Amino acid sequence: MSLEKTDAVVLKTVEWSETSLIVTLFTKDFGKISAIAKGARRLKSPFESALDLLSLSSVVFLKKSGESLDLLTEAKLQRRFRSAQVGLLPLYCGYYAGEVINALTENHEPIAGLMESLCLTLQELDRQASPAWTILDFELQTIQRLGHMPSWRWCVACGEEIETDRQSIAFSPTGGGVVCTNCTPTQRGYLRIGRQTLQILESRARKLSGSDPARMVSEQSPPAILALSVRAELRLVMEQIIVSLSERRLRMLDFLEDLKR
Ligand SMILES: [Zn+2]
Numbered sequence: 001m002s003l004e005k006t007d008a009v010v011l012k013t014v015e016w017s018e019t020s021l022i023v024t025l026f027t028k029d030f031g032k033i034s035a036i037a038k039g040a041r042r043l044k045s046p047f048e049s050a051l052d053l054l055s056l057s058s059v060v061f062l063k064k065s066g067e068s069l070d071l072l073t074e075a076k077l078q079r080r081f082r083s084a085q086v087g088l089l090p091l092y093c094g095y096y097a098g099e100v101i102n103a104l105t106e107n108h109e110p111i112a113g114l115m116e117s118l119c120l121t122l123q124e125l126d127r128q129a130s131p132a133w134t135i136l137d138f139e140l141q142t143i144q145r146l147g148h149m150p151s152w153r154w155c156v157a158c159g160e161e162i163e164t165d166r167q168s169i170a171f172s173p174t175g176g177g178v179v180c181t182n183c184t185p186t187q188r189g190y191l192r193i194g195r196q197t198l199q200i201l202e203s204r205a206r207k208l209s210g211s212d213p214a215r216m217v218s219e220q221s222p223p224a225i226l227a228l229s230v231r232a233e234l235r236l237v238m239e240q241i242i243v244s245l246s247e248r249r250l251r252m253l254d255f256l257e258d259l260k261r
Helices: 088-105 114-126 131-145 195-206 215-217 229-248 253-255
Strands: 002-015 022-027 029-037 058-063 069-077 166-170 177-179 192-193
Touching: 002 029, 002 069, 002 088, 002 114, 022 088, 022 114, 022 177, 029 058, 069 229, 088 114, 088 131, 088 229, 088 253, 114 131, 131 195, 131 229, 166 195, 195 229, 229 253
Parallel strands: 029 069
Antiparallel strands: 002 022, 002 058, 022 029, 058 069, 166 177, 166 192
16 A cells, blocks of 8 residues: 555546545546545535546545555645536536546556646636537547557558548448458448548547647647538547447447537
């Protein structure tokens, strides 16, 4: 057992006893942790609002060995997620971002830069940046940091560069990228996506790689107006990638339909 100090975003809280909560936190230095917060349900909680959903807090916890829950001893609020005051869609997008991190990470496996990218995403939503682009960049950056960035140009089956002059291109979410015309007969469960959709995904992914999260957000420059079909395809591709990685459909996906409009 050791006492650890780090910054963390609150991903989830569950009632544990009359006075305590089990909190799931995504920490900067230790990855995801699940900890008991004793007294957190009391009227005068020692944690005050530091355990509100998606808050960024400085925490101190006692790291237990094996499968045991950690013990949260201190939490001090640094920044609150305020999108409830902005609108429902930014709020849902924030909840979704937290759900994605919770679904795709394991306890006690730190992932460099992931907490910072979640924090910046929440800040962008709070300051009323475009939810569609903020979430797309968050998803791309998350799968990149987890080492699952799809191949946007080379066929996942044979490694050849795909013909990008075609109107539609096959993309396999489970296979991890695009599939060339020769290989499509051998692949199952691929989507057909338009050339523009693929170009957007490839260029945004390229922009994210090699840039730090802070620059990534400030450099957002969404293309002017996108056809509804392209918006819908962007969502379809990202949803299927996330579903394939988490092996289930995330609950908040049903609340993000407005991202397609
Ligand atoms: Zn191929």
